[in-house]
Amino acid sequence: MKRLLIISLFVFGFLSLLTLSFSISLMLGLGLRDSLIDSQNPRYHFSVYLPDAENSFFASIKKGMEKGAGEYHVAISYHSINPVKLELQYASYTGVDGIIVCPYLDDAFAKAQIEKISSRAIPVVLINHMIAPDQPWPYVGPNSFDMGKKIGSRLRTVDGPLIPAIVYSEKSPGIYAERELLEMGLTLAVGNRLTHPVYRLYTTTNPLDAERIVYRLSREHPSVNILIFTDARDTIAATQALIDMNLVGKVRIIGFGEEDAILDFIQKGVIEATIIINPEKIGYEAIRSLYELKAGGYTSTSVDTGIELVGGVRK
Incomplete structure (x- = not known):
């Protein structure tokens, strides 16, 4: 019995030392990596x-x-x-x-x-x-409320009904975390022009997510006529999907980022505007x-x- 107790104390001490060593190693790594x-x-x-x-x-x-x-x-x-x-x-x-x-x-x-x-x-x-x-x-x-107001001010220049969907992304977590502020600014700027509550969509780090969203929207919510993106890669992928589906002009795009491909799409009139944060x-x-x-x-x-x-x- 006494021997079993000694072995148990030895094992416990070894595990405690191992845990302490791991913690010290982790903290040192945090300071130097x-x-x-x-x-x-x-x-x-x-x-x-x-x-x-x-x-x-x-x-x-x-x-x-x-x-x-x-x-x-x-x-x-x-x-x-x-x-x-x-x-x-x-x-x-x-x-x-x-x-x-x-x-x-x-x-x-x-x-x-x-x-x-x-x-x-x-x-x-x-x-x-x-x-x-x-x-x-x-x-x-950036100020997310101000971002929403600027998007809304741009949408006010669009003729006809406004049925927007905002595509948030895991790749831009800060904007997703402040989505309520962004949407509040947008709805305030647009006023009574909205004919439907803003749709919320979400992409992960998967580069195909944006394309899938475009195809799904065309089947399930064909009335959506404005797509607002919060990630540059999603903007480019979704825009290309809209071109392939011959929906340019029917669905307006507010993009995100200032990549060359996005600026080129703006010059060609494929993208309405793009959000640029520094x-x-x-x-x-x-x-x-x-x-x-x-x-x-x-x-x-x-x-x-x-x-x-x-x-x-x-x-």
Whole structure:
């Protein structure tokens, strides 16, 4: 019996040591992985927590951050905000000087983790999505309500009934998280022109989702005559599907992004207009805001990086 107890204590101790080693290894990895360190001794080390989406939008955010890091002489490291990977949960223990978070989808999870980080006196800046209207953390990014108003103002120039569908995407999680604000701005700008509530559709990271949505809408909701996209790849794929189905002109498109293919479709009159957000500016302003917060204890509560709606002359 005594021998069994000793063996049990040994096993328990071994498992505890293994768990501790894993935790230490994880925290060290969080502090060092993908670091970009200024060659002349960085003043601060900032950690950035982003969705796992690999697209041009987040690549441009990183480009802006790297520009800001060079100007303000700080080191930055990138990490995942995915709850399964536990990286944000360990953020408050990594010893960094400041943290930038791009929250999405699960606001309650993000809020709990950010509050834990703030309780350890680590400054935090949010980008691309606010998690609460009365949040105490500085925000850098576009204004979703303003985005909706600009889209609605464009739709008011369209003759006839307006039956829009907004295609949200897992590839643009910030816009999906603030969908109510976007739709509120749109309906306010359009006024009584809407003949039907706005349809909500959703794509994943699958590049074929946008095409499938176009084909499904043509069968199930043929009255929809306006498609509004929140991702560049979805815009291009869906536009090509509409061309193949000979629906150009019957279904108007408000796209997203300024890729060459999208601008070309606008020149040809295939796309009505496109939403342009400056992700590089978001990244740069986030580093600047966090630097000000760390160095001086104060920064602007909100930095609106702006939204453009670019389109050709309607025919």
